[in-house]
Amino acid sequence: MAIISMYVLLPAMVGLAHSDLVKTYPIVNEELTGSPETLEFWFRDPVVAYPGSIRLVNSEGKIIDLKDTKTDPENRGHVISEIPSELTPGAYTATANVIALDGFVIEEVIQFRVVEAASQPTASAESQEVKLLRYSPADGETTEGSPGQLEFWFNQPVTLTAVGVFGHHQEAISTAEPVIDSADPNHITVELTEEALPGTYQVTWYARPANPEGFAPETLDVFYFAVDHFTPIEEGGNTTAKSEEWFSSAGISQGGYWLWFTGLSALFGFLFFKSFIFPSYTSRRWRTVSTILFGLTAVGISAVLLILHQEVGSLPISQFISLKFVWIPLLQLVLLLAGLLFTRAGTVFAGVALLLTPLVTGHAAYPQYGGYWSIAASSFHLLAASVWIGGLIALITVPQKKEVKELLVETLPRYSTWALISLGVLVLTGFYMTIAYVPSFSVESFLESEWGKAVTIKMIFTLLIAVLGFFQRRTIKRLVIQSVNVVVSRAKAEVVYGFVVLLAAGLLVVSTPKAAEQGIYPTAMQQQGLDIELNISPLELGLNVLTVTFNGHNVKDAEVIVSMPPDYEVSYNAFHTGENEFKLTGNILHAAGTVDLTVTATIVDGDEVTFPFRIVVPGKVRYNE
Structure with a gap:
């Protein structure tokens, strides 16, 4: 009930993109003389493109046909789509819809215009751009006493539409109306009508050409000066900190990943327990519990794939299945099904399915997060978690009530050793991945990010499991039939904690490690x-x-x-x-x-x-x- 409540209370929102867009061609709101030959998007990390990843529409909503989208072989983060026909003058919207290495869909939208050469600004019109040539006090200057006035020298006569002078507590300093120098119309003076006390000041100004030829946007700029000595600029007294929602990126996808991870890891651990820890025991419950865990995995994968299909648009099923983010999860289901049908090789099939997980989800596959080394660490992390959680489920579900005490007295010492090894591997690999993903951070940046919060949840519940495991080990070393009930009760608590840890793992998938880095x-x-x-x-x-x-x-x-x-x-x-x-x-x-x-x-x-x-x-x- 605690796990379900935590999930229900999470806001149902779509996860944010997991790879930054660095630049585009055309650039945002660019005016092009003539039709571009390509549409191009550069992402910070490699992405997966598919036919139709880039779409182009004109201002009337008409779709412009493009050639198949492809990624640059020399830069997998560079996505290109050719424009086979010339674009007529007008406004256009280009949408890039690609898949990040962790399986999340990234959608970015840019707008640009195509104009005729004759409609481009002339040289004289371009010279209307307002530029501040020099000013006093200068940027970074420390004056002796209050300067009394501000002076601006522009490249042309301008209308100084607004000037704001703010102290180091962001208090406003009153000023008089701007005065144009009659001998030099490019020179404007603004008097300070109150004394500027010692400290640092920010000057923000807006200006536009005095006699523009047609529409001319305002120019905005900022500079700083200090009176007597430098002081840091601080938040004003009326500023209130904005609180962040917890796990705003969580939603149905995160629930699907939770079921996927829980069912897959528990099923492998369950089969591992049957093959290596307690191979001599037979019971109908093995098949029942295995089928339930397989069903959880299938439901989780189905939910994730359905959402992915909606996000990539009207992609034909054949092309959709060809995406590695689709065929690998389907292959995992096939391997798990084979593991249930072929008893002797079941653990091997389930293990292969488990080890495929870092290739299609999570952050390990990103080069910036460690690449192959992080994939290896993630694989060991999954194996260790699976042996531990799957073994616990086997202990508390498979033995019949009448035989549970005698069987657990025989089995618990062997499982306890494997669980201790698993916990050690979990801690070591988890520590490595945290440092690999976020090499530098502060406590504040870590805890304010969704990724850091999810890691903290995992750490807390892993610590609870370790404490519980410590007492379990002590009890098991002197295990007698009378103490089995205590061990089973603790095992049930460990399973609950384990599901919370897996829930946090699902949250990690939909959050970005870079948000915690500082x-x-x-x-x-x-x-x-x-x-x-x-x-x-x-x-x-x-x-x-x-x-x-x-x-x-x-x-x-x-x-x-x-x-x-x-x-x-x-x-x-x-x-x-x-x-x-x-x-x-x-x-x-x-x-x-x-x-x-x-x-x-x-x-x-x-x-x-x-x-x-x-x-x-x-x-x-x-x-x-």
Whole structure:
């Protein structure tokens, strides 16, 4: 009842994509002069494409015929579809529907336009783009006392539609209306009508051409300056933290995986118990329990495949079955059925079926999560869990009530040894996979992610099982018939805990390990005799403080460029806060996921040294969101 209640209370939502989309062609909202010859999607990890994986429709909803979709042989994350006929001018929507290595369907949508060459912006029109050439105070500048006013020099006359100045507690500083310099219309002054107290300030401005030729969108930008000294920008007093739902990615698929994992692992362990731990005992219940476990597996696999068929669209059955995410689960059912029919080889057939699981589900198959090594660890993890849970089910279901005590006195010591070995393998392989999937994290990032919560549930209940197993081992060593009832009661509790662990395993499949990761790679490096150390606190989405420390040469300036796919890039001049120490503050990390951060140091002799870093911000991220 506890397991069913946990499952019912989970929100019924579709799982998020398990592979990031890095870029596309055409890019989002791009205007193309003439028809593109291909539609292309680049994913961070390899994906599986099928006929019809990419669909294209025009603004009227008409489907545009494409040639068969294929993946690039040199990059399995690159999906290409050719456009055989020329597209007429208009708006188009392209949808990519592919399958990640863990069996989950990824769907991404982009829009673009095809325009005639004559309708493209002319050189004079392109020059309408607003660019801020310089400003005062400058980005990263520390002034002595309140600056009194802000000054902007643009590449053309503009209308400064909004200017906001915010202190390090995000309090607004009042300003006067912008004033255009009569001698230079590109120069605008904004007076501060109240004193800026010591600390760091953020300036946000919006501008558009003063006399645009046609529609001209506003330009938005941000820069920072400090009065007297640098201070971190902090959350305002009215900010409330948004609480995350528990396992919002869970749903029917997760329930299907739970039944799949439970039935398959329990059936192998059940047959292993019959073959290696208690081969001399015969009972009709062997067949009954085996059939029930096979039925659970079949129901789970059927649920997963039905959902997969709905998500990939109107794919013909022959092509659907050709997907490895379909034929491998079906092969598992065939192997399990053979295991039930052929008694002597049953354990072997069921073991092969079990070892096929990491090839079509879970994160082990991803290169970024360890590839073959993680697949091997996952396989041992499954085998160990199966021997343990299947043996427990055999102990509490197969023996007749009248013979249970005598049989268990004979069997329990052998099973206890196998269970102890299984628990050791589970802990070791689980620890390895956790480190392989999430090499760097904090307690907060781990527990705030769905993946980390599921791992924590597994750890807690595995610990309960270990404690229970400790007392079981002590009881079994001095086992007498009178104490068998105690052992059986504990075994029933272990089965319940085991089902919760398998439920958590199903949750792991529908969650993303990267959401729990948090780190800087590397944290320090050396280039051209200059050492650099990078630190970001608290290293999470939103407000952060970045500290850069140099050693080896005197550095006078440090520029920081932050970029994310497909085309986000912003640069900052860091504040010089001490001897060879520079800092940034504000909304440096604007989205969860992998961020490229480049620090360019200017040495006092004028030489520039560039240091590339990779930052992983915890949380879930999807392209175009």
